[in-house]
Amino acid sequence: MAASAGPEIERLIGLLAKLPGLGPRSARRAALALLKRRDQLLAPLSDALAEAAARVKTCSTCGSLDTQDPCAICSDGTRDASLICVVEEVGALWAMERAGAFRGRYHVLGGLLSALDGVGPDALRVGPLVARASEPGVREVILALPATVDGQTTAHYLAERLAGAEVTVSMLARGVPVGGELDWLDDGTIAQAMRARRPA
Amino acid sequence: MAASAGPEIERLIGLLAKLPGLGPRSARRAALALLKRRDQLLAPLSDALAEAAARVKTCSTCGSLDTQDPCAICSDGTRDASLICVVEEVGALWAMERAGAFRGRYHVLGGLLSALDGVGPDALRVGPLVARASEPGVREVILALPATVDGQTTAHYLAERLAGAEVTVSMLARGVPVGGELDWLDDGTIAQAMRARRPA
Ligand SMILES: [Zn+2]
Ligand SMILES: [Zn+2]
Known part of the structure; x- marks a missing residue:
């Protein structure tokens, strides 16, 4: 993919494309939707991911x-x-x-x-x-x-x-x-x- | 959707489901993929979104x-x-x-x-x-x-x-x-x- 959207946005698109269900095209659409809805979508998703990364762990009993x-x-x-x-x-x-x-x-x-x-x-x-x-x-x-x-x-x-x-x-x-x-x-x-x- | 995965994960799934191309089911798969690949996917995507939220702006000339x-x-x-x-x-x-x-x-x-x-x-x-x-x-x-x-x-x-x-x-x-x-x-x-x- 040509670096048409700047390195930061291309990096975001590249990571979104690794999610199951999103190919390169839909990852671009998703990135655009995020960037257009900064307060309603981009910021909350960024927070939710950071919180998940910091707080979610594997249960030592059941593995959930x-x-x-x-x-x-x-x-x-x-x-x-x-x-x-x-x-x-x-x-x-x-x-x-x-x-x-x-x-x-x-x-x-x-x-x-x-x-x-x-x-x-x-x-x-x-x-x-x-x-x-x-x-x-x-x-x-x-x-x-x-x-x-x-x-x-x-x-x-x-x-x-x-x-x-x-x-x-x-x-x-x-x-x-x-x-x-x-x-x-x-x-x-x-x-x-x-x-x-x-x-x- | 029942709150079967805990409020933090349900919130993450709910936000992912708002992305174009992801429905509620694929959003759950995406959340699971993120939680299973914390270092390779969850943390980098969290960083990329935070960086995009902080740094990407609209060009005052062309609107890009x-x-x-x-x-x-x-x-x-x-x-x-x-x-x-x-x-x-x-x-x-x-x-x-x-x-x-x-x-x-x-x-x-x-x-x-x-x-x-x-x-x-x-x-x-x-x-x-x-x-x-x-x-x-x-x-x-x-x-x-x-x-x-x-x-x-x-x-x-x-x-x-x-x-x-x-x-x-x-x-x-x-x-x-x-x-x-x-x-x-x-x-x-x-x-x-x-x-x-x-x-x-
Ligand atoms: Zn358990
Ligand atoms: Zn411009």
Whole structure:
């Protein structure tokens, strides 16, 4: 791209273009929208990013993101500590929360096993999951993983690893369409899959 | 949207969702990408936005955006001061610069006349354009406006207003597809339309 907009604006466009969903063209549109709406958009977004950079951290219990550690969900005494819902990423946790079908705790794996991408168990938060599942009072681990090859491989691997802990291991029902990533599903589908979950 | 990700992250998602090209879902993905790539993406974008908010201003001559006023283009002595290219918005100016087919100066109107949206001449930078066009040494004003109803209405209005100034008034050739916004065009189309421009 020619440096037509000055180095500061080109740098801003370049960074915006790295966001998923924004290509080089839409990044330019976004930069322009920001620069035209300085007080309503540019300044607040700048503040929100600075605050997120300074304050948001990873929950040492579940792996979610929050400004407190343990996170608000892990600290919430009204939530059912006997249920742990395992998700691939924080985006899937957010989708579960929006669906409002689950009132237990979470465990963010940080990815899926993948032979193709060379992701093994050590790259995921599997050990901490087994440890949490073995704590007294934990009754059920729900594997809310995508219905993809990697998702199902990971689910079966986790079911084996959790066999030693005295917990029921379940999976989301087949309401999740094949190949479907959780965070692209509508809330109703997620709620239904949660209600109809089955043993792994 | 349920406040599933904590107020700070929800605020960030809400602001990202206001960017053109990002809906609520892609804004969540973007927020997650930012939070996962703190050092490579979140911190640099936060800095770039803060710098843009502090340093980028509107050029008092042409209406473009830059960290200096007059902007780099208006200050560039190697550019042809006898040509003024009128564009709707800064995004169109950037598109012209990327096409590399124009080495004169610009004038950013700040919009188009629109009966429907109630945009009259006073809402646009028409007076300053007429003043600039009347300065000695200005030879041609090129109306690089979109080939839409509002774009063409605006072009004809400007041609009338510029009749008193001793300048040639031209328009981009019909290489610009009907309904086409300049900043979505490929560079070759823009360059061709510039070369084949015709009297307004
Ligand atoms: Zn937590
Ligand atoms: Zn300028």
